[in-house]
Amino acid sequence: MTTSPIFSMIAREQQRQTECINLIASENYASKNILSAAGSILTNKYAEGYPGRRYYGGCSIIDEVESYAIEQGKKLFGCEHMNVQPHSGSSANFAAYFSLLKPGDTILGMQLSAGGHLTHGYPLNFSGTMFKAISYGVNPDTECLDYDEIEKLAQEHQPKMIIAGASAYARLIDYEKLAAIAQQTKSILLVDMAHIAGLIAAKLIPSPFEYADIVTSTTHKTLRGPRGGVICSKNPHAKSIDRAIIPGTQGGPLMHIIAAKAIAFEEAQSPSFITYQQQVIKNAQAMAHAFKDMGYKIVSGGTDTHLFLVDLRSKFNDVTGKLAEEVLGQCNIIINRNTVPGDTQSPMITSGMRIGTPAMTTRGFKEKEIQELTSLINDIIVHRTDQTYLQKTQKHIIQWASQFPIPC
Numbered sequence: 001m002t003t004s005p006i007f008s009m010i011a012r013e014q015q016r017q018t019e020c021i022n023l024i025a026s027e028n029y030a031s032k033n034i035l036s037a038a039g040s041i042l043t044n045k046y047a048e049g050y051p052g053r054r055y056y057g058g059c060s061i062i063d064e065v066e067s068y069a070i071e072q073g074k075k076l077f078g079c080e081h082m083n084v085q086p087h088s089g090s091s092a093n094f095a096a097y098f099s100l101l102k103p104g105d106t107i108l109g110m111q112l113s114a115g116g117h118l119t120h121g122y123p124l125n126f127s128g129t130m131f132k133a134i135s136y137g138v139n140p141d142t143e144c145l146d147y148d149e150i151e152k153l154a155q156e157h158q159p160k161m162i163i164a165g166a167s168a169y170a171r172l173i174d175y176e177k178l179a180a181i182a183q184q185t186k187s188i189l190l191v192d193m194a195h196i197a198g199l200i201a202a203k204l205i206p207s208p209f210e211y212a213d214i215v216t217s218t219t220h221k222t223l224r225g226p227r228g229g230v231i232c233s234k235n236p237h238a239k240s241i242d243r244a245i246i247p248g249t250q251g252g253p254l255m256h257i258i259a260a261k262a263i264a265f266e267e268a269q270s271p272s273f274i275t276y277q278q279q280v281i282k283n284a285q286a287m288a289h290a291f292k293d294m295g296y297k298i299v300s301g302g303t304d305t306h307l308f309l310v311d312l313r314s315k316f317n318d319v320t321g322k323l324a325e326e327v328l329g330q331c332n333i334i335i336n337r338n339t340v341p342g343d344t345q346s347p348m349i350t351s352g353m354r355i356g357t358p359a360m361t362t363r364g365f366k367e368k369e370i371q372e373l374t375s376l377i378n379d380i381i382v383h384r385t386d387q388t389y390l391q392k393t394q395k396h397i398i399q400w401a402s403q404f405p406i407p408c
């Protein structure tokens with residue numbers, strides 16, 4: 001039997017993950033049990049349909065798996081209905097829109113450049129081509145959501161759906177206010193909690209479930225499960241959401257991933273998960289604070305969640321987000337470049353960094369390591385042209401990161 005080169009690529013990627021400090025806000029490390037379910041023989045089974053209503057034979061055990069995942073997911077978030085079949089966060093949004101909107105309907109979502117997601121109405125995404133997409137940003141002074149602006153846009157455009165949720169926004173979202181706006185304009189309120197699902201599961205930040213008609217999510221970000229999505233809804237929407245997944249937008253479900261989602265929902269109900277999420281927020285706040293102490297401006301002044309944005313223009317006039325990402329990457333520290341409010345650089349270059357703490361908190365980082373890491377990041381940017389310094393620092397980070405192993 002020959003061994004595929006893929007296995008040595010996986011081994012090299014495992015080494016890379018071990019030897020890097022990962023500050024990507026949307027990434028995390030799934031547990032050994034989750035990896036094991038995701039890599040299981042459940043991948044062999046076709047199961048189009050839903051438990052008890054399948055288009056394939058041999059689904060009795062698969063039915064148990066999916067029913068258990070739904071039961072655990074509903075218990076975790078306290079929602080009426082959950083569909084666990086979406087292959088990703090984007091597929092979850094696609095199906096949710098498909099169930100509730102017609103092509104040409106107006107949607108109101110957050111601008112990508114202000115921290116929103118592609119699927120919230122970006123012109124090149126399906127959401128921007130199939131629907132008439134209107135977008136809201138952040139207030140230029142507070143750099144926070146401006147509910148008066150959202151209300152004004154809703155009044156003016158009467159959207160069929162208002163979409164809340166973000167990929168690069170550090171502050172809490174006032175779902176009650178958004179629901180009040182949606183009620184005035186008779187819009188559906190969809191909350192996409194992809195980034196913050198873990199914090200909501202741990203009840204550390206407000207939950208959208210009381211206010212939103214539909215809640216979509218990924219399962220692999222703060223929630224720390226396998227790569228995938230879910231759609232939660234109130235009972236009246238249940239049938240149409242299920243139909244929008246199959247036959248609407250997907251074929252057979254990924255049963256190995258659904259099994260892994262069930263384990264993630266179980267794990268998220270344990271007391272240690274709450275402790276973990278508390279530390280995620282503590283680490284993000286400690287890190288934002290440490291950056292401020294070194295003279296960096298943090299967008300909106302800080303964070304209430306697992307991530308924050310650093311405005312590099314506040315400290316250097318010649319360091320773009322792209323340059324920071326590259327020079328930190330040379331030293332095995334992985335961040336995202338990100339646009340900041342009022343950015344004059346293109347989205348490929350940007351003037352900011354997006355930094356998140358979920359991944360390194362899983363590996364055991366606490367405030368002490370966060371302090372050390374933040375001053376290292378500053379030193380690396382300051383010494384960005386000193387190759388000897390950069391090489392020495394990369395060696396140090398490899399050593400350091402390897403002391404905080406990843407689950408595998």
Ligand SMILES: *Cc1c(COP(=O)(O)O)cnc(C)c1O
Pocket residue numbers: 026087088089090091093116117119165166167192193194195218228229
């Ligand atoms: C990550 C994200 C998604 C999409 O998830 P994928 O699994 O990458 O498709 C959708 N919405 C928001 C707000 C996100 O942050």
